[in-house]
Amino acid sequence: MLNRQKTILELLRLADRPVSKLELVKWAFVLSRETPTRGGGSFYEFLPYHFGPYSFSLQREIDALAGEGRVEAAEKTWACKDPLAGADLSPGVRQDARRIVSRFQNWPTGEVIDYVYRTYPAFTVNSKRERLAERKVATLAVYTAGYEGRQIDGFLDLLVQTGIQRLLDVRNNPVARRYGFHKSTLSRLCGLLGIEYAHIPELGIPSEERQNRNTTDDDAKMFDDYERIALPKYTKDVDRVGTFMAEKPSVLVCMEAESHRCHRSRLGAEVSRRTGLPLIHLGGGR
Numbered sequence: 001m002l003n004r005q006k007t008i009l010e011l012l013r014l015a016d017r018p019v020s021k022l023e024l025v026k027w028a029f030v031l032s033r034e035t036p037t038r039g040g041g042s043f044y045e046f047l048p049y050h051f052g053p054y055s056f057s058l059q060r061e062i063d064a065l066a067g068e069g070r071v072e073a074a075e076k077t078w079a080c081k082d083p084l085a086g087a088d089l090s091p092g093v094r095q096d097a098r099r100i101v102s103r104f105q106n107w108p109t110g111e112v113i114d115y116v117y118r119t120y121p122a123f124t125v126n127s128k129r130e131r132l133a134e135r136k137v138a139t140l141a142v143y144t145a146g147y148e149g150r151q152i153d154g155f156l157d158l159l160v161q162t163g164i165q166r167l168l169d170v171r172n173n174p175v176a177r178r179y180g181f182h183k184s185t186l187s188r189l190c191g192l193l194g195i196e197y198a199h200i201p202e203l204g205i206p207s208e209e210r211q212n213r214n215t216t217d218d219d220a221k222m223f224d225d226y227e228r229i230a231l232p233k234y235t236k237d238v239d240r241v242g243t244f245m246a247e248k249p250s251v252l253v254c255m256e257a258e259s260h261r262c263h264r265s266r267l268g269a270e271v272s273r274r275t276g277l278p279l280i281h282l283g284g285g286r
Contacts, residue, residue: 001070001085004043005061007031007093009070010086014101018077022051024062026112027100029053033120035096040089045154047193048123052116055153056189057179122161126193138163138249142272144264145282148257152180156193159251162282166196166250168241170264172204176255200241202234204254205263219261227266238267242275251282 011027012019019027029046031039046053066073070082086094104112117124121132143164147155159167167190174183187197205226231238244250252271256262259281272279 001065002042002061003040003089003093005065006086006089007039007043007097008058008062009065009080009082010089010094010097011101012071012078012080013083013086014098015080015105017105018072018074018079020077020109023104023109023112024078025054025058026052026116027104028055028058029116029120029123030104031096031100035099037090037092037096039096040093045151045157046123047153047157048126048160049193050126050128052113052127052129053120053123055151057151057153060179125160136161136163137165140246140249140277142245142268142275142277142279143249143251143282144259144262144268144280145251145253146255146257146259146262146264147178147181147253148255150257152178152186152189155180156189156195158282159195160193162251163249164195164251165248166198166244168244168250168252169197169199169254170203170241170252170267171199171254172201172206174199174201181255198244200237202237203230203241203267205230223263223266226263227270231267231270238270238274241267242271245271245277246275257283 008024008028011024028039028044032043032046044055044058046055062071062073062078065071070085072079072081086097113129117130117132124130124132125135143162145155145158167186169183169186174186176182180186180189183199190197205222209222241252252264252268254262254264259265265281268279271277
């Protein structure tokens with residue numbers, strides 16, 4: 001069991017009552033923002049959804065904990081069934097969990113939501129309850145981003161807060177072991193956030209061409225070959241990307257966090273040259 005899952009169970013254990021699902025997500029969000037440990041390394045990341053900050057990863061992992069019998073899940077609440085789950089958490093994380101529960105456990109759910117909304121208005125841009133900020137729309141540019149080192153929630157939050165309206169997946173084979181980045185899941189989650197999704201596999205590099213890369217020189221040669229051979233071969237697809245970029249704020253997405261380690265840097269540069277739009281690489285790591 002991951003430490004972040006143990007932290008969620010510790011919050012439920014300390015509450016010593018069924019906790020509404022909205023409450024728990026907001027507790028976890030405040031824990032990640034307002035405590036010294038921020039929930040520990042690799043804690044949940046959040047994005048703006050229907051009732052403020054939300055984490056698809058947290059929801060998925062609590063469902064798994066319920067399946068294991070560690071959480072009692074009702075229609076609108078969760079409760080801890082594993083009182084020892086958080087016993088080996090660091091003292092700092094346990095203390096911060098105690099702070100959060102002591103602070104919020106007697107607040108009505110609506111007051112917890114109101115506090116989070118007022119304090120973090122950027123997370124209300126997709127809210128069905130109340131919007132205290134307008135969703136940003138980025139200026140037109142050739143944006144690129146890599147998801148390496150990110151959870152899906154933090155990565156999609158980066159796109160929302162930047163003002164991206166379309167994700168262009170330029171992986172040749174869009175599979176991923178990390179939750180949320182497989183093509184079908186990524187497309188679905190983008191749709192829930194009002195971000196269009198398009199997959200352009202022709203502009204990716206096939207996995208067999210990525211084998212036996214051991215040095216930066218190997219990478220440079222692969223990217224040089226991509227720029228020299230693949231981009232001229234698929235010029236219609238490159239022009240299609242240019243059209244997308246000129247229509248609305250769109251981002252080229254692949255795995256590597258650092259753009260210079262990814263073929264999207266060469267693709268982005270070519271699209272920028274053809275369209276005259278600036279090339280902007282968005283940060284990928286947490």
